[in-house]
Amino acid sequence: MQAEIVIDKLYRGEPVRIALPDYLVRELSPGCMVMVTSSKGNKATYPAYILRLYQDNADIPETLVISDVLYDGVPVLSPSLLKLTAWMAEYYLTTPLDTITSALPAAVRTTVNDIVELSGFQLHGATPKIVNTSLRRSILKLIGQEKKLTVRQLEKRLGKKDLYRALSELEQAGHLTLQKKFSSTKPREKTAYRLSVPIPEKIELILHVAPRQLEAFKALATFNNTPTFPETLGISRDHLNALVKKGLAEKVQIELSSSFRSGFSEPPKPVETLSNAQQNALQTLSDAYKKQEFATFLLHGVTGSGKTLVYIEFLKQVIASGKTAIVLVPEIALTPQTAARFRHHFHDDITILHSAMSDHEKYDAWHNLRLGKTKIALGARSSVFAPLDNLGAIIVDEEHDGAYKQDRNPRYQGRDTAIMRAMFENALCVLGTATPSFESYHNALNGKYTLITLPERIDGAKMPEIKIIWMRENPKASRSISETLYQAIKTRLEKNEQVILLQNRRGFAGSVFCLDCGNTPSCKFCNIPLVYHSKEQHLRCHYCGFVTPFTDACNACASKNLLYKSSGTERIEEELNLLFPDELILRMDVDTTSSKDAHAKILKDFQDKKSKILLGTQMVAKGLDFPDVTLVGVLMADIGLNIPDFRASERLFSLLTQVSGRAGRSSKSGEVLLQVFNKDADIFASLLKGSYTSFFEQEMSTRKALHYPPFSKLVKFEFSSPDEKKAEEASASWADILRPALTSETGILLGPAPAGMAKLKGLYRYHVLVKLFSGKLSPAFLHQELNELSMSYRKEKLTISIDVDPQNLL
Numbered sequence: 001m002q003a004e005i006v007i008d009k010l011y012r013g014e015p016v017r018i019a020l021p022d023y024l025v026r027e028l029s030p031g032c033m034v035m036v037t038s039s040k041g042n043k044a045t046y047p048a049y050i051l052r053l054y055q056d057n058a059d060i061p062e063t064l065v066i067s068d069v070l071y072d073g074v075p076v077l078s079p080s081l082l083k084l085t086a087w088m089a090e091y092y093l094t095t096p097l098d099t100i101t102s103a104l105p106a107a108v109r110t111t112v113n114d115i116v117e118l119s120g121f122q123l124h125g126a127t128p129k130i131v132n133t134s135l136r137r138s139i140l141k142l143i144g145q146e147k148k149l150t151v152r153q154l155e156k157r158l159g160k161k162d163l164y165r166a167l168s169e170l171e172q173a174g175h176l177t178l179q180k181k182f183s184s185t186k187p188r189e190k191t192a193y194r195l196s197v198p199i200p201e202k203i204e205l206i207l208h209v210a211p212r213q214l215e216a217f218k219a220l221a222t223f224n225n226t227p228t229f230p231e232t233l234g235i236s237r238d239h240l241n242a243l244v245k246k247g248l249a250e251k252v253q254i255e256l257s258s259s260f261r262s263g264f265s266e267p268p269k270p271v272e273t274l275s276n277a278q279q280n281a282l283q284t285l286s287d288a289y290k291k292q293e294f295a296t297f298l299l300h301g302v303t304g305s306g307k308t309l310v311y312i313e314f315l316k317q318v319i320a321s322g323k324t325a326i327v328l329v330p331e332i333a334l335t336p337q338t339a340a341r342f343r344h345h346f347h348d349d350i351t352i353l354h355s356a357m358s359d360h361e362k363y364d365a366w367h368n369l370r371l372g373k374t375k376i377a378l379g380a381r382s383s384v385f386a387p388l389d390n391l392g393a394i395i396v397d398e399e400h401d402g403a404y405k406q407d408r409n410p411r412y413q414g415r416d417t418a419i420m421r422a423m424f425e426n427a428l429c430v431l432g433t434a435t436p437s438f439e440s441y442h443n444a445l446n447g448k449y450t451l452i453t454l455p456e457r458i459d460g461a462k463m464p465e466i467k468i469i470w471m472r473e474n475p476k477a478s479r480s481i482s483e484t485l486y487q488a489i490k491t492r493l494e495k496n497e498q499v500i501l502l503q504n505r506r507g508f509a510g511s512v513f514c515l516d517c518g519n520t521p522s523c524k525f526c527n528i529p530l531v532y533h534s535k536e537q538h539l540r541c542h543y544c545g546f547v548t549p550f551t552d553a554c555n556a557c558a559s560k561n562l563l564y565k566s567s568g569t570e571r572i573e574e575e576l577n578l579l580f581p582d583e584l585i586l587r588m589d590v591d592t593t594s595s596k597d598a599h600a601k602i603l604k605d606f607q608d609k610k611s612k613i614l615l616g617t618q619m620v621a622k623g624l625d626f627p628d629v630t631l632v633g634v635l636m637a638d639i640g641l642n643i644p645d646f647r648a649s650e651r652l653f654s655l656l657t658q659v660s661g662r663a664g665r666s667s668k669s670g671e672v673l674l675q676v677f678n679k680d681a682d683i684f685a686s687l688l689k690g691s692y693t694s695f696f697e698q699e700m701s702t703r704k705a706l707h708y709p710p711f712s713k714l715v716k717f718e719f720s721s722p723d724e725k726k727a728e729e730a731s732a733s734w735a736d737i738l739r740p741a742l743t744s745e746t747g748i749l750l751g752p753a754p755a756g757m758a759k760l761k762g763l764y765r766y767h768v769l770v771k772l773f774s775g776k777l778s779p780a781f782l783h784q785e786l787n788e789l790s791m792s793y794r795k796e797k798l799t800i801s802i803d804v805d806p807q808n809l810l
Helices: 079-091 096-103 136-146 152-157 163-172 209-223 237-245 274-288 307-320 332-346 359-370 379-386 415-423 440-447 483-494 568-580 596-606 648-660 682-689 691-705 724-741 778-791
Strands: 001-009 016-019 033-038 044-055 064-067 115-118 148-150 176-179 187-195 250-257 294-299 326-328 349-355 374-378 393-398 428-433 450-453 463-469 498-503 513-515 531-533 539-540 547-549 560-562 584-586 613-616 629-635 671-676 713-721 747-760 763-772 799-804
Touching: 001 033, 001 096, 016 064, 044 064, 044 096, 064 163, 079 096, 079 415, 096 379, 115 136, 115 152, 136 148, 136 152, 136 163, 148 152, 152 163, 163 176, 187 209, 187 237, 209 237, 209 250, 237 250, 274 294, 274 307, 274 428, 294 307, 294 440, 307 326, 307 332, 307 393, 307 428, 326 379, 326 415, 332 349, 332 374, 359 483, 374 379, 379 415, 393 415, 415 428, 440 450, 440 463, 440 691, 463 682, 483 498, 483 629, 483 671, 498 648, 547 629, 560 584, 560 629, 568 584, 568 613, 584 596, 629 648, 648 671, 648 682, 648 691, 671 682, 682 691, 713 724, 713 747, 724 747, 724 778, 778 799
Parallel strands: 294 428, 294 450, 326 374, 326 393, 349 374, 393 428, 463 671, 498 613, 498 629, 584 613, 629 671
Antiparallel strands: 001 016, 001 044, 033 044, 033 064, 115 148, 115 176, 187 250, 513 560, 531 539, 539 547, 713 763, 713 799, 747 763
């Protein structure tokens, strides 16, 4: 028997057949992870994954043998995930190895640092018998002498063949423990509270002058003597600490297991009643789910229409039927509040999968899902690969969001991958948004998806009133804030209401411009203007990270007559501090949220009204729900319209609609003020009417005329090299190779041409763009031709990347 496998670091990640030893025939199946050793040269060992098994024997390289089996021969990839990764490799024109590695956490794919120790003393009713071999005796002898060794150390002393299989059998027999090694050494702890013993009588009299402390005492009493966290109680630490000082409660340090918690929580809400539109949406999903057939639904609901509650009620039915579910959210800023809402309903039946988690947390989360300990995986793009069995539904919240597209290989679109996984699992996929991507809405109108609409906000809330502030005519209260916006903020603060301000830039300012010689400092690696950061007093490239000191003088002519073009969040924060000196300004951007759980802390402070003004980049536009926010202001609302990308208007419409939806989400009316310089842009007419459909129809006529998606499929080939001439030459060669493969009916080729950002991170970039009207490009043809082209430019360090369905053309 033979196995088709992909091997890490061999054969460019493409499949290869290998002989399967007779003693492993019954032990292995597709999806298993094995170690493969080369019988020649240095006899190096590589991780590999079994794709399929063959009864027949084809010609195979005899230099490779399976030397070990990992994870006791239990597959790390289910049959449906194997199908999904195979589809991804073909559709996104990449290798099976790339898609498989994207589906597994790094800690699962790495084994050499695993730690082996002797088990502690245990009584076993019936200890499993194992065959006594020289390898197993040698392992036990070494561990007995050394107490603790890594797998790598054992490999050096005993060799690699069958080592993991022997370790697994010794572990199952209770002789050894095999654990992952992570960088964290000290267990993380968190403070919990419980009532002191004995409990005094007449507690109401003792705390009659401190009603909030009495409330905290009663909340603790409901948990008996179990240590409980403040966020679980819905009580602030101040009130709990006051009880501790009075001897009525005590603190307990709890060692945390490695399960991600955002630190953000919301107070329990009363039972919510579905509106008629929500009930109809839920009924449509329920009826479809009962059929146990794959289907895709587009839930198009205005901001504040209660899409999340529809998700939750539908998932309750899925979980009650014995199935599992995945919930995708677009980015890190959305997760804390979304997770809190889902935890309120599903408690600890949710595992968070999230890019900011440590390797330890990711590994534990993966295992919890794989073992069925939790039923729902919630998180960002890569959560689509959650190792859940018996999947019933996948929810893709804010399906339009560009964060679902991965910007490195494999460049997959999380939303489309979710739809395909649902198809392979025979599950339902629900795409939810207030501003559908044009591709999704087009599919819904054509009947490929089923369209469900939520046209009104729930609980009687009204859509906010949107107004345009033309900056050329409006007086300014500061460099970035108009007098109209300033007065509107002032009014909200006087009413003890809250304000969200969006600036789609970060840093103290944009570029620095010399008024004497016209010089703008640019990144020497990217040719992109550097951004000024006042706190650090430096200029920074937001693409490659290059930093250079700022000296208050032009680096070309030494003039100090400088203009700071545009305003970033740091500068606006400073302006707000001058305009509102008594207010705490919360700033949420990449710079303030770089540390773990920083998003959650900022949102918690805003929720607790420690601040009434939240300033941020796109992070503040997505999915936040604070009932006291009655004003949203957008600074430079028309920025981005002039970007040379056909999706620029669609992205801006979505962003402005989303951030507008943060205002007036309760009984208090909301207002949105958009500061613009180009008030006549077509996009603002649709925004003022609140009409997605009019904007969609207007943009679609242009796309159809120019053959842009959804009327074509785009494939972008990028050629980058430190040598600009070689990058251009290689792209021209590729265009010559590819052009004969296209006809006027199947597609057209554009380029080669310099990328919108022609130099990035020291590399010159050229693009070749293909618009496909029908059919597809052959993966085998592309890989063969591109590999040959890449080899011919190896000395020039040429890099070639393929992006199917690119989200931007820069």
